[in-house]
Structure formats: structure tokens, C-alpha cells
Amino acid sequence: MTGEDTSARDQLLAATIDHVAQHGLADTSLRSLAAAIGTSHRMLIYHFGSKEGLLxxxxxxxxxxxxxxxxxxxxxxxxxxxxxxxxxxxxxxxxxxxxxxxxxxxxxxxxxxxxxxxxxxxxxxxxxxxxxxxxxxxxxxxxxxxxxxxxxxxxxxxxxxxxxxxxxxxxxxxxxxxxxxxxxxx
Incomplete structure (x- = not known):
């Protein structure tokens, strides 16, 4: 991963942590989570492999x-x-x-x-x-x-x-x- 990828990954992780703290997770889909944090589900998959990998x-x-x-x-x-x-x-x-x-x-x-x-x-x-x-x-x-x-x-x-x-x-x-x-x- 390049430095830019790492930074993007860290930003997505931080946004997800904040989202979970404010809203919980329940059965949120990867697509709805991505939309809530201002990215696409494809970017989350690229950086974390899966919803489980992200969590x-x-x-x-x-x-x-x-x-x-x-x-x-x-x-x-x-x-x-x-x-x-x-x-x-x-x-x-x-x-x-x-x-x-x-x-x-x-x-x-x-x-x-x-x-x-x-x-x-x-x-x-x-x-x-x-x-x-x-x-x-x-x-x-x-x-x-x-x-x-x-x-x-x-x-x-x-x-x-x-x-x-x-x-x-x-x-x-x-x-x-x-x-x-x-x-x-x-």
C-alpha cells in the first residue's frame, strides 16, 4: 500500500469508528455504512477486504x-x-x-x-x-x-x-x- 492508500485507509477507519460510536452498527450493510461516512462500498472493500475485515x-x-x-x-x-x-x-x-x-x-x-x-x-x-x-x-x-x-x-x-x-x-x-x-x- 502506498502512503496515500494508508492515509485514505486511516481516514476511512477513523470515520467508521466515529460512525459506530454515534450510531452503533446493528445490521448496517457495507453500502449504507459507506454512504454514511462519505465513500463507496468499493473503497471499503479495497482497503479492508470485506465488512468483517473493516469491523x-x-x-x-x-x-x-x-x-x-x-x-x-x-x-x-x-x-x-x-x-x-x-x-x-x-x-x-x-x-x-x-x-x-x-x-x-x-x-x-x-x-x-x-x-x-x-x-x-x-x-x-x-x-x-x-x-x-x-x-x-x-x-x-x-x-x-x-x-x-x-x-x-x-x-x-x-x-x-x-x-x-x-x-x-x-x-x-x-x-x-x-x-x-x-x-x-x-
Whole structure:
């Protein structure tokens, strides 16, 4: 891909991310999505291969943004690990993120079922989070031998509570459960 193609691809991806955040996705066709973001379905196919390929890239980009948020949170060494966890939870569970979270779970489920075009999502859906979370844990003095296991537990807990929040809407109950989990790190 040329630099110009990469720029066009990045612009289309950013427009799709914004569209999904504002309108959700539901069963939007590639043609209607393309029209909504001011392009053609052919350009989306050219850059992403398929609707599934585009959605996988949307999920990956949103996940990368969330990991960047974690980087920004951990940059403040004065915060305790519990404070970093609270700030990250507040960010990822914000209602403005719900369309992206719904898309994440939808695409994750499709990938687990082996739906064509979605399998690439499984590559890197856990490890980058483990790496970031382990770095945060190590920075806050967690034992290096258990940090990665605790990072996996943290990723699983956050994802599980996000799924609970999206399914039930029980903000108070989910926040209480997250506080209980965080208390193990205080």
C-alpha cells in the first residue's frame, strides 16, 4: 500500500469508528455504512477486504486507543495501582464507549465461531492487554512471577463486567463488583 492508500485507509477507519460510536452498527450493510461516512462500498472493500475485515480493524483500533489510555494513566507514578484501575474502568465503561464495546463482543463471538473474515481478531485480542497490564503491575511493585497471571485476571474481570454492564445496565452493581476486585490491590 502506498502512503496515500494508508492515509485514505486511516481516514476511512477513523470515520467508521466515529460512525459506530454515534450510531452503533446493528445490521448496517457495507453500502449504507459507506454512504454514511462519505465513500463507496468499493473503497471499503479495497482497503479492508470485506465488512468483517473493516469491523475487525475498528475493534483493533479502539482496543489500541484504550491501551493508549492505560499508558497515559500509568504515566502518573503518583497514582496507586487501585487508582489506575479505577480510572481505566471509568474510561472503558463510559456509556459513550458502549457502541464500541458491543461491537467488540459481537466480533469476538463471531471470531470464536470461526466466521469468515473475523478470525484475525483473535490474534492479539489478549496478549497486548496482558503486556500493558503486566507493565502497570510491575511498575506498582507486584511480584513479577504473578504479575502476568494477575494481568490476565484483570483483563478477564474488566471484560466480564463490561459484558454484564451491557447486558443488564446495572451500573451500580457492576461498579460495586469492580470496586471489590480493585480492593484486592489496595
Amino acid at each position: 475487525v480493524e475498528v475493534v483493533r483500533a479502539v482496543e489500541a486507543r484504550q491501551r493508549e489510555t492505560l499508558d497515559a494513566l500509568r504515566a502518573n507514578e503518583a497514582d496507586s495501582l487501585a487508582d489506575v484501575m479505577r480510572l481505566l474502568w471509568r474510561d472503558v465503561s463510559d456509556p459513550s464507549r458502549w457502541p464500541h464495546e458491543r461491537l467488540f463482543f459481537e466480533m469476538y463471538g463471531r471470531a470464536l465461531q470461526g466466521r469468515p473474515g473475523t478470525e484475525p481478531l483473535l490474534e492479539g485480542v489478549v496478549e497486548p492487554w496482558l503486556d500493558k497490564a503486566a507493565q502497570v503491575g510491575a511498575r506498582h511493585g507486584l511480584d513479577p512471577q504473578t504479575t502476568r497471571a494477575r494481568a490476565r485476571l484483570g483483563v478477564a474481570t474488566v471484560r466480564g463486567l463490561l459484558l454484564d454492564l451491557l447486558a443488564t445496565g446495572d451500573r451500580a452493581g457492576v461498579d460495586r463488583a469492580m470496586e471489590e476486585f480493585i480492593s484486592f490491590y489496595e
